Amino acid sequence: MEKFLKDALEIRELAKQHNKLFGESIPLIASENVMSPLAMEMLLTDFGHRYAEGLPHQRYYQGNFFVDQMEDKVIELGKKLFNAPQVDPRPVSGTNANMGVIFGLTKPMERICAPDLSGGGHISAARFGALGFRGLDIVNYPYDEDTMTIDVDGARKTILETKPNLCLFGQSVFLFPAPIKELKDTFQEVGCKVWYDAAHVIGLIAGKKFQDPLREGADVISGSTHKTLPGPQHGIIVGNTDEKTWKKVQKGVFPGVLSNHHLNTMAALGVTMAEMLDYGEAYAQEIINNARTLAEELYSLGMGVLAEKNGFTRSHTLVADVRKFGGGKEVAEKLERCNIILNKNLIPVDHNKNPQDPSGIRIGTQEITRIGFSRNDVKELADLMMKIIQNRISEERAKDEVKTMKSRFNEVKYCYGKADPYEYIELFK
Numbered sequence: 431m432e433k434f435l436k437d438a439l440e441i442r443e444l445a446k447q448h449n450k451l452f453g454e455s456i457p458l459i460a461s462e463n464v465m466s467p468l469a470m471e472m473l474l475t476d477f478g479h480r481y482a483e484g485l486p487h488q489r490y491y492q493g494n495f496f497v498d499q500m501e502d503k504v505i506e507l508g509k510k511l512f513n514a515p516q517v518d519p520r521p522v523s524g525t526n527a528n529m530g531v532i533f534g535l536t537k538p539m540e541r542i543c544a545p546d547l548s549g550g551g552h553i554s555a556a557r558f559g560a561l562g563f564r565g566l567d568i569v570n571y572p573y574d575e576d577t578m579t580i581d582v583d584g585a586r587k588t589i590l591e592t593k594p595n596l597c598l599f600g601q602s603v604f605l606f607p608a609p610i611k612e613l614k615d616t617f618q619e620v621g622c623k624v625w626y627d628a629a630h631v632i633g634l635i636a637g638k639k640f641q642d643p644l645r646e647g648a649d650v651i652s653g654s655t656h657k658t659l660p661g662p663q664h665g666i667i668v669g670n671t672d673e674k675t676w677k678k679v680q681k682g683v684f685p686g687v688l689s690n691h692h693l694n695t696m697a698a699l700g701v702t703m704a705e706m707l708d709y710g711e712a713y714a715q716e717i718i719n720n721a722r723t724l725a726e727e728l729y730s731l732g733m734g735v736l737a738e739k740n741g742f743t744r745s746h747t748l749v750a751d752v753r754k755f756g757g758g759k760e761v762a763e764k765l766e767r768c769n770i771i772l773n774k775n776l777i778p779v780d781h782n783k784n785p786q787d788p789s790g791i792r793i794g795t796q797e798i799t800r801i802g803f804s805r806n807d808v809k810e811l812a813d814l815m816m817k818i819i820q821n822r823i824s825e826e827r828a829k830d831e832v833k834t835m836k837s838r839f840n841e842v843k844y845c846y847g848k849a850d851p852y853e854y855i856e857l858f859k
């Protein structure tokens with residue numbers, strides 16, 4: 431008697447409903463994306479059942495004959511895509527990659543300079559996040575709220591005064607390139623290593639459209655592989671540093687912060703990187719064009735998009751102050767009721783505000799671009815969003831309009847083959 435089949439099928443039903451919801455929604459979360467059919471296929475392979483601790487050809491378990499060849503290929507594709515001599519595709523997420531770097535390059539009590547949370551920094555760079563748990567002394571760079579960038583002169587002063595062992599760049603609200611080349615001499619003067627957290631922008635870097643951190647002075651880049659890089663939920667570290675430093679980073683990854691490294695997602699990452707070598711430049715350019723267009727259009731329709739002074743954005747992300755429409759929580763929930771999915775976000779004016787009730791929203795254009803939105807579609811979307819936010823249309827009517835609009839975009843682009851990324855595929859019969 432199968433007593434719990436009902437529960438299992440309930441979970442499946444929720445997954446089906448979730449797929450349908452996203453199939454009928456416009457996805458604007460800046461940290462998400464959809465995979466290609468070939469990458470999706472990799473997730474369902476036997477790679478996902480196996481262990482392969484260590485590095486290719488130096489494993490601890492048997493059974494890795496094809497795994498080794500696959501991992502070699504993934505590394506080779508990563509080196510080509512990032513034009514880098516060192517690639518470690520084992521971290522299982524961006525935070526896991528960050529922890530590998532932290533374990534490899536720092537010891538407790540050492541000092542690190544990092545972006546501030548109110549300037550868009552990630553929780554892994556916080557006192558209550560991975561950096562804090564490593565026992566590091568964290569110093570934040572000053573941030574320029576008008577341009578939404580790190581204040582370069584202030585950062586130079588901070589680095590010279592505090593003499594950190596490591597300097598970290600990269601945020602979760604990452605609108606403009608980080609000032610690494612501007613600070614290169616400063617890093618050399620204090621003799622620190624430079625770490626660039628590219629979680630959000632690594633797809634734009636792969637497409638050669640944001641900045642080139644390894645050439646500008648970064649030793650290592652860490653990243654998530656599912657934000658602007660449209661792959662599986664996984665992580666990666668890319669390096670252009672001396673052998674000794676790289677060895678430390680690799681030991682930080684294994685045995686530092688993982689044992690097995692999720693071989694099915696790593697295979698999917700390899701497929702995604704091959705697709706990015708073929709389509710990445712066109713994809714990255716279109717993401718940025720769409721972000722700019724969306725920012726300009728929303729701004730002209732009355733939304734308080736930030737960093738106007740700096741052209742709003744040079745990445746996939748834009749942020750807006752929506753206090754006059756009831757604040758981030760209200761706006762995000764209202765849009766969600768109409769099937770437009772984005773998140774509320776702290777913005778610089780929020781200093782000590784509760785993160786559950788911030789003044790802003792964050793929007794990313796990487797997923798809508800991936801499913802074929804052009805600049806005209808983005809303008810249509812901006813119009814619809816403002817009608818909803820300003821209560822110029824009923825929520826019921828708006829939801830229908832969103833569903834109708836979305837039905838034009840049900841195929842994943844910039845990849846091999848064709849598929850509806852939101853389709854539910856049944857295996858269980």
Ligand SMILES: *Cc1c(COP(=O)(O)O)cnc(C)c1O
Pocket residue numbers: 461523524525526528551552554600601602603627629630653654655664665
């Ligand atoms: C998203 C993000 C990460 C890591 O995210 P994971 O969910 O662990 O992949 C790390 N750093 C920054 C700046 C991020 O935005």
